[in-house]
Amino acid sequence: MAGFVKEVTSRRSALEDISKRLLFPWEYPVRELQLGEAVGKRSACEIINDMPYPPFCRSLRDGYAVRHGDAAGATPGTPLFLTKRGEVLMGQDPDFGISSSEAALIPTGGILPEGADAVVMLEDTELAGGWIEVRRGVQAGENIIFKGEEIPQGERLLAAGGMVDFQTIGMLATAGVSRLPVIGLKISILSTGDEIVPVEMKELPPGCLRDVNGWNLKALLSRYGFEAEYRGIANDDGAEFERRFHEELAGCDLLILSGGSSVGVRDHCSEMLASLPEPGLLVRGLNIVPGKPTLIAADAAAKKLVVSLPGHPLSCLTVAFTVLLPLLLRRIGSENAVCGTRTRLPLSRDLAARTGPEEFVPCVLGADGSVAPVAAKSGYISVLAKASGLICVPEDRETIRAGEDAEVWLWQ
Numbered sequence: 001m002a003g004f005v006k007e008v009t010s011r012r013s014a015l016e017d018i019s020k021r022l023l024f025p026w027e028y029p030v031r032e033l034q035l036g037e038a039v040g041k042r043s044a045c046e047i048i049n050d051m052p053y054p055p056f057c058r059s060l061r062d063g064y065a066v067r068h069g070d071a072a073g074a075t076p077g078t079p080l081f082l083t084k085r086g087e088v089l090m091g092q093d094p095d096f097g098i099s100s101s102e103a104a105l106i107p108t109g110g111i112l113p114e115g116a117d118a119v120v121m122l123e124d125t126e127l128a129g130g131w132i133e134v135r136r137g138v139q140a141g142e143n144i145i146f147k148g149e150e151i152p153q154g155e156r157l158l159a160a161g162g163m164v165d166f167q168t169i170g171m172l173a174t175a176g177v178s179r180l181p182v183i184g185l186k187i188s189i190l191s192t193g194d195e196i197v198p199v200e201m202k203e204l205p206p207g208c209l210r211d212v213n214g215w216n217l218k219a220l221l222s223r224y225g226f227e228a229e230y231r232g233i234a235n236d237d238g239a240e241f242e243r244r245f246h247e248e249l250a251g252c253d254l255l256i257l258s259g260g261s262s263v264g265v266r267d268h269c270s271e272m273l274a275s276l277p278e279p280g281l282l283v284r285g286l287n288i289v290p291g292k293p294t295l296i297a298a299d300a301a302a303k304k305l306v307v308s309l310p311g312h313p314l315s316c317l318t319v320a321f322t323v324l325l326p327l328l329l330r331r332i333g334s335e336n337a338v339c340g341t342r343t344r345l346p347l348s349r350d351l352a353a354r355t356g357p358e359e360f361v362p363c364v365l366g367a368d369g370s371v372a373p374v375a376a377k378s379g380y381i382s383v384l385a386k387a388s389g390l391i392c393v394p395e396d397r398e399t400i401r402a403g404e405d406a407e408v409w410l411w412q
């Protein structure tokens, strides 16, 4: 039988020791997807820009392409006069160049003619007889982007494990990446507990609650680029749980359980995890609050991981964010083993803490850049909807006073 957790491991050393012991990174299955389907997923390979961006020197304004020296010092009171050399048409390579004292009409996005190095905006010019009157001087490079200026050829657009999202997909599109391999790890989520019922159940039987953790975990993983399958709820019956555990593990690379990890006749998780082949159970309790009854196990030969999270929803989500995701990022060999942003921000009110465990406290980011800890119990659920992230209070810290900087792990 499981029993209370007595020996606990620090979160940091658990992550490091497991990564070393299991010789992370491990290979992962790969799925080839269309660019649009890859949104919110992680690239399985490094993506290199194979052509300079932009591919030609282009104008950022409607105006006249000029040599900047020819327009130097022009003002409305002391305009300069240039001759019109020609007109650049959108999507066409100009078949002429600009010589001294010449200008060419150019649309926003047009290819800059040879010899020109700046664009005077249309509103800073006037047609005066056969001349173009320039009423404002320009610097070299003004209102244009040079060929390869932003993304040189050969530059890395995305690291292996990097996310395809609103920040990166534009680069991939411009580089013509219409399909790409994404990390296709099979992740299954199984909630446990006889008192946990499916979301579809309208009338709750006494003592029962609808499954929260399964959905929280699925959404959290998806937010950070990992697709996970919600596999429902396993009941606490020993033999049936054992059957279900092995069935689920056979079908995935990472099995995430929640509930049933602390103590009691129904707490079969630690027994199941300990029964795995080499190395089996690696962590049986973490020195974090909330989240102490966390179990981590692996079957190295089969390259399978099992993480059993505490049942209380806030504890479950906290460990998923602070331990499970960093572990997963190490498993895939991501350069950045952090989800969201870790920073230091001043507290807007005192945060009572005790030395010993590492504590994670939900917090709300204020408009003034400070954070306020939110009082929450490990069984709370709605606090997540308000929180911007978690304050991390290290093992050796006691109460942090208002105005003092605290370590904050923001979701974003």
Ligand SMILES: Nc1nc2c(c(=O)[nH]1)N[C@H]1C(S)=C(S)[C@@H](COP(=O)(O)OP(=O)(O)OC[C@H]3O[C@@H](n4cnc5c(N)ncnc54)[C@H](O)[C@@H]3O)O[C@H]1N2
Pocket (backbone or CB within 6 Å): 004, 005, 191, 192, 193, 195, 196, 209, 210, 211, 212, 213, 214, 258, 259, 260, 261, 262, 263, 267, 290, 291, 292, 293, 309, 310, 311, 312, 313, 315, 378
């Ligand atoms: N006497 C002690 N009691 C407890 C200890 C302890 O050291 N001594 N540890 C506490 C801590 S800390 C936690 S966290 C919980 C974790 O227990 P389990 O991981 O075994 O989880 P359960 O007992 O199955 O569930 C705890 C709680 O959460 C509810 N739950 C479980 N799964 C879900 C779900 N999918 N969705 C929504 N809610 C869920 C469950 O009904 C329980 O109320 O143990 C403390 N107890």
Ligand code: MOO
Pocket (backbone or CB within 6 Å): 288, 289, 290, 291, 292, 293, 310, 312, 315, 316, 378, 379
């Ligand atoms: O870990 Mo329990 O998660 O402290 O509530």
